[in-house]
Amino acid sequence: MPLPNLPAETLYDFIVGDFEDAWAALAATRGPLHRGNFMFSRQAMTLLEFAGRLCNADQSGAALRDLSTELERIEPRYFTSLPGPCLGAGDEYELPSSVAAARENQLLWALFNVIRHGQAHQYQQMAVELTDGRHLLVSLTGAQHGMVLNPALPHGRPVQHLGYTVLSDGDVAITVCPDVLFLDIKAAVERSGLLGRGLTLTYLKPRGKTHFQFDAVAVAAALNVGGHAQVPGA
Secondary structure, three states: OOOOOOOHHHHHHHHHHHHHHHHHHHHOOOOOOOOOHHHHHHHHHHHHHHHHHHHOOOOOOHHHHHHHHHHHHHOHHHHOEOOOOOOOOOOOOOOOOOOOOOHHHEHHHHHHHHHHHHHHHHOOOOOEEOOOOOEEEEEEOOOOOOOOOOOOOOOOOOOOOOOEEEOOOOOEEEEEOHHHHHHHHHHHHHHOOHHHOOOOOOOOOOOOOOOOOOOHHHHHHHHHHOOOOOOOOO
């Protein structure tokens, strides 16, 4: 009996819960620890991709429009228009965007490309070489001791979030605070009522027509030959 795909609400709970619990644990711990900068940024982008994929199930486009509207109300700078396209629109899902500028030029799309793809494939955000030989870089913060994850942002929005620095060599570095990004996306999902629309994810399957072309008996035999223990199952 195959394991069922989890409903969107459960996946959302897992994505959000893992971020919040891991952040709380690190923020409560003193010492010169790794502070999860890369891990939290990847998780925030996972939440953004999840939201985009769920919106894709709404043929009317209303879910994505509402999500975009709420995120723009929270932080319009996610939709700053850059000088050219930074990520192509995909067939499987799109990201939130503002109607005020070309969607593929908007900062959120650039950050998703540089952070999400870089972290997922090499555990390091990508350095983008620009037309003048300089680079666009993204710097990420982490869960410093005592930094409680608070949706209210009692001290205001951190000035460094989405701030930029022109480095001595001419490169441009944008700072992203993964906690703020996560809280913004979470708030936009909840305010847009995305999970209450009855939408169903299109679940991923392995690609390639020649992959996994064998039966269950052959799998079990291969595992047995490889020395894997057969344990009782459900």
